[in-house]
Amino acid sequence: MSRLLHSIVTRLNALTSKGPLKRLAPVTEALDEALLGTDKTARSAPFLSDGMDVKRMMSLVIISLVPSAVAGIYFYGWYVAAMIVTSYAVGGMVEVAFAMARRKPIHEGFLVTGLIFPLVLPPTTPLWIVAVGVFFGTFFGKEVFGGTGRNIFNPALVGRLFVSLAFPSYFATMWGKMHWGGAGGFVKWTVDATTQATPLITYKGSQLVSTDPISLLIGHTPGCVGETFRIGIILGGLFVVVTRAGDWRVPVSYLGSVVLSALVLRGLMPERVAPVWFQLLSGGLLFGAFFMANDPVTSPFSFTGRWVYGIMLGILTVLIRALSGLPESVMFSILLMNAATPLIDSLVVNQVHKRPTTRVRRFAA
Amino acid sequence: MRFRHYAGQPQPDVETLGVPRRVVVPMLQGYGLPLEPLVEPGDRVYAGQIIGRDDATVSSPVHATVNGEVAQVTCILVGGREVSAVVIDSDGTDSRGKLEGARPDWHSLGAEQLEELLYSSGATGLAREGIPTRFRSAVISPESVRHVIVAQVGADVFKPDPAVLLGDDVLPAFAAGLAILGRVLPKAGFHVAVSDEEPALVRRLTSSLAGNTNTTVHALKPRYPQEFSEMLVRSVLSEDFPFGFSSANVGVVIMDAQAVLAAWAAVVEGRPVIERLIALAGPGFQNPGYLRVRVGCSFEQVIVGRLKAGDLKQKIVLDSILSGPSVEDLARPVDRTAAMIIALPDDHRRLPFAFARPGLHSESFSRGFVPAWLPLKKVANTNRHGEERPCIQCGWCARTCPVRIIPQLIYRQARRNIDETLVRYGTFNCIDCNLCTVVCPSKIPLASHIADAKTKLLEVGCDNSSCIVPRFDLKGIEDYKGVKSIR
Numbered sequence: 001m002s003r004l005l006h007s008i009v010t011r012l013n014a015l016t017s018k019g020p021l022k023r024l025a026p027v028t029e030a031l032d033e034a035l036l037g038t039d040k041t042a043r044s045a046p047f048l049s050d051g052m053d054v055k056r057m058m059s060l061v062i063i064s065l066v067p068s069a070v071a072g073i074y075f076y077g078w079y080v081a082a083m084i085v086t087s088y089a090v091g092g093m094v095e096v097a098f099a100m101a102r103r104k105p106i107h108e109g110f111l112v113t114g115l116i117f118p119l120v121l122p123p124t125t126p127l128w129i130v131a132v133g134v135f136f137g138t139f140f141g142k143e144v145f146g147g148t149g150r151n152i153f154n155p156a157l158v159g160r161l162f163v164s165l166a167f168p169s170y171f172a173t174m175w176g177k178m179h180w181g182g183a184g185g186f187v188k189w190t191v192d193a194t195t196q197a198t199p200l201i202t203y204k205g206s207q208l209v210s211t212d213p214i215s216l217l218i219g220h221t222p223g224c225v226g227e228t229f230r231i232g233i234i235l236g237g238l239f240v241v242v243t244r245a246g247d248w249r250v251p252v253s254y255l256g257s258v259v260l261s262a263l264v265l266r267g268l269m270p271e272r273v274a275p276v277w278f279q280l281l282s283g284g285l286l287f288g289a290f291f292m293a294n295d296p297v298t299s300p301f302s303f304t305g306r307w308v309y310g311i312m313l314g315i316l317t318v319l320i321r322a323l324s325g326l327p328e329s330v331m332f333s334i335l336l337m338n339a340a341t342p343l344i345d346s347l348v349v350n351q352v353h354k355r356p357t358t359r360v361r362r363f364a365a
Numbered sequence: 366m367r368f369r370h371y372a373g374q375p376q377p378d379v380e381t382l383g384v385p386r387r388v389v390v391p392m393l394q395g396y397g398l399p400l401e402p403l404v405e406p407g408d409r410v411y412a413g414q415i416i417g418r419d420d421a422t423v424s425s426p427v428h429a430t431v432n433g434e435v436a437q438v439t440c441i442l443v444g445g446r447e448v449s450a451v452v453i454d455s456d457g458t459d460s461r462g463k464l465e466g467a468r469p470d471w472h473s474l475g476a477e478q479l480e481e482l483l484y485s486s487g488a489t490g491l492a493r494e495g496i497p498t499r500f501r502s503a504v505i506s507p508e509s510v511r512h513v514i515v516a517q518v519g520a521d522v523f524k525p526d527p528a529v530l531l532g533d534d535v536l537p538a539f540a541a542g543l544a545i546l547g548r549v550l551p552k553a554g555f556h557v558a559v560s561d562e563e564p565a566l567v568r569r570l571t572s573s574l575a576g577n578t579n580t581t582v583h584a585l586k587p588r589y590p591q592e593f594s595e596m597l598v599r600s601v602l603s604e605d606f607p608f609g610f611s612s613a614n615v616g617v618v619i620m621d622a623q624a625v626l627a628a629w630a631a632v633v634e635g636r637p638v639i640e641r642l643i644a645l646a647g648p649g650f651q652n653p654g655y656l657r658v659r660v661g662c663s664f665e666q667v668i669v670g671r672l673k674a675g676d677l678k679q680k681i682v683l684d685s686i687l688s689g690p691s692v693e694d695l696a697r698p699v700d701r702t703a704a705m706i707i708a709l710p711d712d713h714r715r716l717p718f719a720f721a722r723p724g725l726h727s728e729s730f731s732r733g734f735v736p737a738w739l740p741l742k743k744v745a746n747t748n749r750h751g752e753e754r755p756c757i758q759c760g761w762c763a764r765t766c767p768v769r770i771i772p773q774l775i776y777r778q779a780r781r782n783i784d785e786t787l788v789r790y791g792t793f794n795c796i797d798c799n800l801c802t803v804v805c806p807s808k809i810p811l812a813s814h815i816a817d818a819k820t821k822l823l824e825v826g827c828d829n830s831s832c833i834v835p836r837f838d839l840k841g842i843e844d845y846k847g848v849k850s851i852r
């Protein structure tokens with residue numbers, strides 16, 4: 001089996017090593033690396049390397065997103081799978097095109113972006129909008145900044161913001177009636193695009209909580225494809241945090257700050273601010289806190305900065321939900337705080353590293 | 366970071382390697398400046414005869430380690446610099462010369478005689494920064510030593526076996542060795558640091574050291590790099606460390622258990638340091654264990670016939686696979702500070718779908734492989750387990766850094782500009798433990814980038830002494846700088 005793989009990959013590499021197909025070298029290289037693993041060894045100390053690489057790190061995030069994706073298919077039919085495939089195909093093409101143009105290896109980041117993006121769209125979004133969104137997000141959200149590790153904004157959110165502004169009608173009312181019970185969407189293609197409102201939109205209109213915590217947790221409410229099955233999101237989020245693919249500080253500080261600021265603001269203006277449990281469990285908050293705010297590239301790298309970032313996110317989210325005309329605000333909060341990330345980092349680093357110190361970690365006990 | 370459950374730990378079987386036919390004795394072993402040999406080709410020497418000694422420079426004497434004839438005086442590379450070395454052809458006999466003045470009732474000896482014995486046995490060169498005596502075996506004087514730390518924590522991937530180095534039969538000698546050092550270093554408090562995962566050892570040590578009133582036993586977490594001087598001073602003494610200088614500069618002498626035992630052997634039995642107990646560890650050895658070898662025999666002689674057969678070449682590493690040097694030239698001699706020789710499979714084999722495997726034997730900081738959850742044996746090899754990628758600021762390097770700097774920040778800043786900002790970010794605090802390179806999922810060699818940044822900073826005249834020197838009462842700086850610059 002592995003010999004067969006070897007021979008296939010070697011032949012592909014030979015094809016693109018010279019001649020007219022040379023431009024495709026990043027593709028075969030990526031295949032080579034992904035299928036066969038590396039043959040590089042350490043030449044100087046340390047001679048031991050962590051088994052974790054970016055490929056596996058991204059795989060861990062993808063595993064943690066599986067419950068949300070599967071729940072999305074169950075609620076809204078196999079059309080959701082088509083959205084994911086479209087997103088991967090178009091996002092992958094942009095990534096490959098840039099890798100070819102830059103003559104750099106293909107980076108694994110788009111594997112997560114390509115999955116997260118369809119999960120934050122309404123279930124009836126036309127495939128061409130998925131394609132446009134992921135193209136815009138990868139192109140303007142990531143590649144124009146110089147690719148993986150250099151982007152300021154979360155690419156999936158840039159795409160989401162663009163399509164929700166460019167095609168607002170699909171995001172205002174068309175949430176679709178979900179399948180529930182039995183085989184659910186596993187035996188259906190899609191859902192009827194009926195006019196339905198998410199709990200947050202209902203609350204914005206009427207100041208009434210239209211649902212209960214259990215329905216929110218198991219996902220029996222309208223919403224974006226991947227954001228409603230909240231038990232799965234919490235489990236996936238815990239997986240990400242435990243395997244350290246994401247930092248625990250961001251979700252903890254974000255969610256904690258939402259709870260606190262909702263408590264305080266509800267005390268000040270009870271008629272505008274929704275109850276704490278409703279704030280916490282509705283909309284894209286959990287999904288955003290675990291999978292989008294926590295993106296390492298676009299969140300602060302300093303640990304103090306991550307606390308500040310999470311706390312600010314929580315305050316912004318509750319404020320925008322309460323005071324603006326928008327029902328949901330997780331996306332805007334995260335994008336705004338993404339923009340503030342370099343500032344937070346430089347403030348924290350300049351404070352902590354004002355002068356050389358003699359700090360060390362406590363190791364004794 | 367803790368490294369546990371690695372296959373290939375040294376077992377407590379001690380074997381003695383026969384008298385080697387030829388030894389190469391480097392004139393620089395352990396702490397100090399290189400010496401000039403006192404013998405010439407053709408001279409007859411005996412095991413234990415001093416063949417290099419200079420009381421005027423910071424150094425400790427070097428001995429012939431076998432009986433025989435000096436074949437030649439040559440030059441070898443030790444730590445990247447050329448050092449003279451004496452090649453001795455052995456006559457095969459096992460007798461050894463003894464130091465004059467050694468006696469079992471060492472209590473009757475004065476401090477000066479003890480110093481003389483310690484120095485002429487070479488034991489003073491075994492501590493990391495030398496054991497101070499009036500013979501300039503270290504940069505500080507014996508009176509300025511405030512603390513002595515004996516570190517045997519076993520925080521690395523491969524851990525020495527406490528039953529061998531601090532077994533029941535050894536402990537009386539160990540206690541006596543500490544008492545002898547106590548006479549030479551009158552103002553020092555003694556600290557023995559061992560792992561807190563060995564409660565039995567802690568108990569045995571505590572009871573057998575009960576007679577040493579100035580000695581305390583510390584149970585430390587065996588987290589790498591606990592045994593680095595910078596961490597020991599913090600963990601054992603709760604003191605700040607002057608980064609960039611040495612523990613000797615703050616009056617702290619750090620050594621391992623073998624140095625204490627060598628001090629005992631020198632004073633009580635008159636044995637100079639011509640032998641070394643070396644642990645063989647790593648998955649590359651057939652039977653990892655202990656070997657008593659003559660100083661100066663080659664790595665080749667130590668490992669021959671002991672490596673596992675197979676297609677993979679074994680990488681031979683000295684003392685630590687995380688921070689130690691690799692031994693590329695196996696003809697190189699083993700010196701008297703070597704503690705462990707590790708054979709690590711140089712695994713260039715590609716592993717299809719490595720990223721999707723359960724990784725039954727893989728190390729991971731991130732708990733992303735099975736051994737993080739089940740007590741499976743991990744197997745170390747040199748494979749990098751991934752391709753180099755741009756930094757994604759995941760923060761693992763900063764999370765694991767023992768001195769709380771942000772390695773990726775220094776790496777990115779150093780690519781832009783070499784200036785004072787790098788000093789501010791703590792570049793000189795880096796203790797070269799290499800943990801950032803180990804954990805980086807993007808496989809960036811952060812530690813070597815930081816080391817480069819240090820060199821470049823020194824080239825443009827930036828260092829951190831201006832903020833270290835006023836805050837500490839540093840001893841022996843002038844000497845130290847002299848030694849450091851040529852070490």
